[in-house]
Amino acid sequence: MAKIKICGIRRDKDIEIVNKYKPDYIGFVFAKSKRHISNTNAKVLRDKLKPGIKVVGVFRNQNIGYIEKCSSIIDVIQLHGSEDENYVIELKKRIPNKTIIKAYKKDKNARYLLVDSINPGNGEKIDWNNLKRNDKRLFLAGGINANNIDEAIKLNPYCIDVSSGAETKGFKDEIKIKELIEKVRSNGKR
Numbered sequence: 001m002a003k004i005k006i007c008g009i010r011r012d013k014d015i016e017i018v019n020k021y022k023p024d025y026i027g028f029v030f031a032k033s034k035r036h037i038s039n040t041n042a043k044v045l046r047d048k049l050k051p052g053i054k055v056v057g058v059f060r061n062q063n064i065g066y067i068e069k070c071s072s073i074i075d076v077i078q079l080h081g082s083e084d085e086n087y088v089i090e091l092k093k094r095i096p097n098k099t100i101i102k103a104y105k106k107d108k109n110a111r112y113l114l115v116d117s118i119n120p121g122n123g124e125k126i127d128w129n130n131l132k133r134n135d136k137r138l139f140l141a142g143g144i145n146a147n148n149i150d151e152a153i154k155l156n157p158y159c160i161d162v163s164s165g166a167e168t169k170g171f172k173d174e175i176k177i178k179e180l181i182e183k184v185r186s187n188g189k190r
Helices: 012-021 039-048 064-070 085-094 149-154 174-187
Strands: 003-007 025-029 054-059 076-079 099-103 112-115 138-140 159-162
Touching (some): 012 039, 039 064, 076 085, 149 174, 159 174
Parallel strands (some): 025 054, 076 099, 112 138
């Protein structure tokens, strides 16, 4: 079964929802974004999160020192910028106990690859036709919502990553999150 990540968590209400429906991962966006969260607020929310839900920290071309500062709050580091292989090598040296997801380009130093639209978090669907099926290293993002998640599940990625598709008017929506998680868990049998 594919795993599911609900990204862009930033409010107490969001934590209540994910604690209720238990996605595999949630994402705190530390990068500059409309879903940005400070490491202080992320820590407060993390302390309210039920065990078993992994926290991904989303960063974009940020100083490794800042990622180190956030590392106690997160389980996984997601690099969503133009970070090169040397950056990832240095990051692994300084924070050796964290899994790394690299967006857009494969990097042998990152455990997972995330495929997303050029404008992440805006609900823009990417072309999935050229993606490899059954890629156990793939986090699939980019405009995934209740209307197309069945199509995403058929690609059998490691994880389906949803942000705007789990929102109404820019805020996480309990009904949408419940539906997305149920679809992945009921239709995503491997």
